Amino acid sequence: AQSVAQPEDQVNVAEGNPLTVKCTYSVSGNPYLFWYVQYPNRGLQFLLKYITGDNLVKGSYGFEAEFNKSQTSFHLKKPSALVSDSALYFCAVRPHSEAAGNKLTFGGGTRVLVKP
Amino acid sequence: DSGVTQTPKHLITATGQRVTLRCSPRSGDLSVYWYQQSLDQGLQFLIQYYNGEERAKGNILERFSAQQFPDLHSELNLSSLELGDSALYFCASSVSQRTSTDTQYFGPGTRLTVL
Numbered sequence: 286a287q288s289v290a291q292p293e294d295q296v297n298v299a300e301g302n303p304l305t306v307k308c309t310y311s312v313s314g315n316p317y318l319f320w321y322v323q324y325p326n327r328g329l330q331f332l333l334k335y336i337t338g339d340n341l342v343k344g345s346y347g348f349e350a351e352f353n354k355s356q357t358s359f360h361l362k363k364p365s366a367l368v369s370d371s372a373l374y375f376c377a378v379r380p381h382s383e384a385a386g387n388k389l390t391f392g393g394g395t396r397v398l399v400k401p
Numbered sequence: 402d403s404g405v406t407q408t409p410k411h412l413i414t415a416t417g418q419r420v421t422l423r424c425s426p427r428s429g430d431l432s433v434y435w436y437q438q439s440l441d442q443g444l445q446f447l448i449q450y451y452n453g454e455e456r457a458k459g460n461i462l463e464r465f466s467a468q469q470f471p472d473l474h475s476e477l478n479l480s481s482l483e484l485g486d487s488a489l490y491f492c493a494s495s496v497s498q499r500t501s502t503d504t505q506y507f508g509p510g511t512r513l514t515v516l
Contacts, residue, residue, distance in 0.1 A: 317502060319504070321507070327509060328405075328491060328507040328508050328509040329491065329493075330403070330507070331403075331504050331506060334502075334504060336502045375444065387432065387434070387449060387457065387503065387505075388434070388446040388449060388459055389434075389436075389446060389505060390446070391443060391444040391445075392443075393443050394443065394444075
């Protein structure tokens with residue numbers, strides 16, 4: 286069974302500083318990895334995904350994530366955080382196997398607070 | 402706006418009651434997924450439908466059921482409601498069922514409060 290860990294419940298960062306949200310995963314075989322963001326009273330918005338190929342994936346709103354197979358990690362990064370990036374971030378994994386279905390397994394979420 | 406719509410936005414009901422949550426997928430998407438977000442369980446997959454047929458089941462209680470109609474909208478039925486069923490219920494959609502690379506796009510959710 287697959288699982289996702291987001292070791293930090295909350296990340297605090299000053300506006301303009303780099304932002305990193307950590308994610309590690311466990312899955313049989315190769316993973317498909319996703320990041321979503323949830324703003325207050327809103328649904329989950331897709332940020333980016335890793336399928337195959339280049340380990341550095343670029344997504345929406347200036348976010349990027351680096352896939353590291355040896356460390357089974359998929360950390361989300363943004364070079365310069367904005368106050369508007371304050372939200373709840375979720376990492377999710379889905380295995381390649383069709384037998385596992387298309388369901389996403391989510392981490393517990395990391396709340397990001399960007400202070401002016 | 403993801404293009405996935407869910408109604409109602411909020412639902413308040415009493416224990417023992419039955420409710421129906423509705424989801425319309427993005428135009429062209431054939432797969433619909435239901436997820437539950439609660440404080441203690443986090444975000445959990447409930448069930449997936451593809452073109453009217455059940456495709457995968459997750460941690461869905463027997464008191465819960467879902468279906469996908471010919472126009473591809475889906476309904477999640479929750480019965481004999483308990484306090485612990487209070488949660489945010491999300492619907493997501495994607496183009497297909499077999500392409501695991503498909504992105505799932507989420508609706509705004511229905512917040513269910515059971516009193």
